[in-house]
Amino acid sequence: MNASQRREGLIALLRSDRNPTMGDLALELGVSVRTVRRDVAALRLRGMDIEGERGRGGGIRFARFAPLPPLYLEEHEAVGLWLSVQLSHLVSGIPFSRGSQTAVNKVLASLPEQRRRNLRRLAERIIVAGTASENIRASMGETVPTLLSAFERCFSEGRCLGFDYQDRKGARTRRRIEPHGIFVDVPVWYIVALDLDKDAIRMFRMDRISNPRALRQGFEPSQEVLETFLAETDAPASRRLSGG
Amino acid sequence: MNASQRREGLIALLRSDRNPTMGDLALELGVSVRTVRRDVAALRLRGMDIEGERGRGGGIRFARFAPLPPLYLEEHEAVGLWLSVQLSHLVSGIPFSRGSQTAVNKVLASLPEQRRRNLRRLAERIIVAGTASENIRASMGETVPTLLSAFERCFSEGRCLGFDYQDRKGARTRRRIEPHGIFVDVPVWYIVALDLDKDAIRMFRMDRISNPRALRQGFEPSQEVLETFLAETDAPASRRLSGG
DNA sequence: CATTAATAGGTCAGTTCTTGGCCTATTTGG
DNA sequence: CCAAATAGGCCAAGAACTGACCTATTAATG
Numbered sequence: 001m002n003a004s005q006r007r008e009g010l011i012a013l014l015r016s017d018r019n020p021t022m023g024d025l026a027l028e029l030g031v032s033v034r035t036v037r038r039d040v041a042a043l044r045l046r047g048m049d050i051e052g053e054r055g056r057g058g059g060i061r062f063a064r065f066a067p068l069p070p071l072y073l074e075e076h077e078a079v080g081l082w083l084s085v086q087l088s089h090l091v092s093g094i095p096f097s098r099g100s101q102t103a104v105n106k107v108l109a110s111l112p113e114q115r116r117r118n119l120r121r122l123a124e125r126i127i128v129a130g131t132a133s134e135n136i137r138a139s140m141g142e143t144v145p146t147l148l149s150a151f152e153r154c155f156s157e158g159r160c161l162g163f164d165y166q167d168r169k170g171a172r173t174r175r176r177i178e179p180h181g182i183f184v185d186v187p188v189w190y191i192v193a194l195d196l197d198k199d200a201i202r203m204f205r206m207d208r209i210s211n212p213r214a215l216r217q218g219f220e221p222s223q224e225v226l227e228t229f230l231a232e233t234d235a236p237a238s239r240r241l242s243g244g
Numbered sequence: 245m246n247a248s249q250r251r252e253g254l255i256a257l258l259r260s261d262r263n264p265t266m267g268d269l270a271l272e273l274g275v276s277v278r279t280v281r282r283d284v285a286a287l288r289l290r291g292m293d294i295e296g297e298r299g300r301g302g303g304i305r306f307a308r309f310a311p312l313p314p315l316y317l318e319e320h321e322a323v324g325l326w327l328s329v330q331l332s333h334l335v336s337g338i339p340f341s342r343g344s345q346t347a348v349n350k351v352l353a354s355l356p357e358q359r360r361r362n363l364r365r366l367a368e369r370i371i372v373a374g375t376a377s378e379n380i381r382a383s384m385g386e387t388v389p390t391l392l393s394a395f396e397r398c399f400s401e402g403r404c405l406g407f408d409y410q411d412r413k414g415a416r417t418r419r420r421i422e423p424h425g426i427f428v429d430v431p432v433w434y435i436v437a438l439d440l441d442k443d444a445i446r447m448f449r450m451d452r453i454s455n456p457r458a459l460r461q462g463f464e465p466s467q468e469v470l471e472t473f474l475a476e477t478d479a480p481a482s483r484r485l486s487g488g
Numbered sequence: 489c490a491t492t493a494a495t496a497g498g499t500c501a502g503t504t505c506t507t508g509g510c511c512t513a514t515t516t517g518g
Numbered sequence: 519c520c521a522a523a524t525a526g527g528c529c530a531a532g533a534a535c536t537g538a539c540c541t542a543t544t545a546a547t548g
Contacts, residue, residue: 002534003506004248005290021523032508037525047316049356055516058523063356071315071354073347080344081325081351084332091331091431093387093450095396100324102253103317107325107351109256110315116260134378143337152339187335206337246505247535265494276537281496299545302494460527 006031007039014050019059071110076152078108078119079126083184086128090186122156124223125181127192127230132185140188141207150212151191155179160196160215166208177204178219181226192229194219201229249318250275251283258294259310263303317355320396322363323370325351327428330372334430366400368467369425371436371474376429384432385451394456395435399423404440404459410452421448422463425470436473438463445473 001009006029013020013028022040026033040060044050049063073081085104088097108116132140147163154161162176181192183203191204245253250273257264257272266284270277284304288294293307317325329348332341352360376384391407398405406420425436427447435448 004251007248022525023523034508034510034526035506038507040524041526045318047318047355047359049358052524053516054514054522054524056522057517058515060524063358071350073350074343076340076343077347077350078343080340080342081329081347083338083340084329084344084348085325087335087338088328088331093392094327094331094428094431094433095392095399095426096320096324096327098324098392099318099320099322099396100328102256103321103325104328105253105256105260106313106315106317106321109259110313112312113309120260120262148337148339148342152343155339182339184338187338189338266496267494278497278538279536282535284495285497296495297545298493298495298543300493301546302544304495 001030003039007043010036010039011043011048014060014062019053019061021059024059071107073107073111073115075115075118075122075156078111078115079122079156081107082119082123083126083128087184087186090128090131121221121223125155125221125226126184127181127226128184128186130185132188136185136188143206144210144212147206147209147212150214151179154214155182155191155221158218158221160217160219161191161193161212162215163204163212164210165204166210175204176215177202178221178225180221180223181229183229192226194225201225201232203229245274247283251287252313252316254280254283255287255292255310255313258304258306259313263297263305265303268303315351315354317351319359319362319366319400322352322355322359323366323400326363326367327370327372331428331430334372334375365465365467369399369465369470371425371427371470373427373429376432380429380432387450388454388456391450391453391456394458395423398458399426399435399465402462402465404461404463405435405437405456406459407448407453407456409448410454419448420459421446422465422469424465424467425473436470438469445469445476447473447477 009029010025013025017024020028022033022036026036029036040050040052050060051063052058052060082104085100088094088100091097108119111119151161153159160176161179162174164172165175166172176196177191177193178196179191179193183190183192189206191206191209193202193204194200195202253273254269257269261268264272266277266280270280273280284294284296292310294304295307296302296304326348329344332338332344335341352363355363395405397403404420405423406418408416409419410416420440421435421437422440423435423437427434427436433450435450435453437446437448438444439446
């Protein structure tokens, strides 16, 4: 029996037995007390709330009544968490950053199947490209405060988005788009979209958008639009859900 | 990371990713393909229904319903998650970033009481200051790969840390410190510490550290050291762990 | 139909990790 | 004060893991 099997057995024993001593468990599991002690320490490190009572008559047990609130994340929260971790990984070499990747994987894995599927579909439409050049940084303007909520809603619910757009030359035009993807080049981001009027795939920089509004019209989010766009623009390496 | 931790990570990945290849998983987990193969074999032995598809375009996946795993985050994972969200908030106005804050609060709230307390104590010792100037960015060097794991361990377990340090003028000295705090100025970070030999509070930049090693000697992590340091240096506004 | 990309798994040497024994410190009940 | 229990440091011997290299097999692609 290897360590991980034995630890599963230990958990089972802790569930059934009321208040065993380390000695009891050692006998039961056929290993030394020192090893049981180490196993318990390992389970505690893994986050299990096992309490020990010292002194004569003592023992260990799962902490009484720890009715943990079930983890319910809304879609935008789960996506936000995932995106935060991806973004922070652009800055490598910060303490605990490796842990954040495994953590977000665990969190996402602990969500119910249906939600996980939706999430994957959403995340596949988000490309974290890298960090913007000084030029772009310097030229970056403010984001209209109403854009975020309108865009988040349209992007995840599959609704078309309307806004006024100011292009590089300063010309303003009114647009109606299907927002299929997000392209992030920290701290700038772009909407990769099908322009309904021009019937062509276009990229819209967030700080050039004004008067955003969710439209009635829905659309079928498609990764294809994003793929096509990426293929055309010869984009750099990207981060996908649990993909590095 | 040991084998059982890695296998947990593997399960999480298999639940999140659609149909990864052994190669994908190996990259993600930082081990060889052969080891992933062995891990998958071990999980199958443990009764998990993981099916593999051979040939080009193949991969592996859970065959049917894999039971919902309980969410167990290790300390470094929880801290990493929290820190990632704090860091990503330095870049405001990215879609879904507001959701990430409430998400991380929910996740932390779902951890057992004991762990939440530890976590809060750890997070209180981390200061996310802001973004470094171009000057600092340009002068930034590489981080020694072994520093992260040694430092993470010493920082969270309350162990002293030893290393060689090269100061601004290029002089190299050997140091022994109590790492009380982390000061992050993206993408640079500093250890705020008590220098044991000089008996004074000092800040050490991560890219000037070499030959890090965990020392036997322990210490009592104290927020006071960090506070003192911050008061002395007139540091900018900081982010702390909220709500948890 | 050859090539390529994938799963699957055998073998072996080197290394790392686990284990048990022994130890100290601390807490608790009698 | 003593006995029993948790808690955990340290160390040597041994077990298990890991990566490299290998073969076999399967499936898609051109």
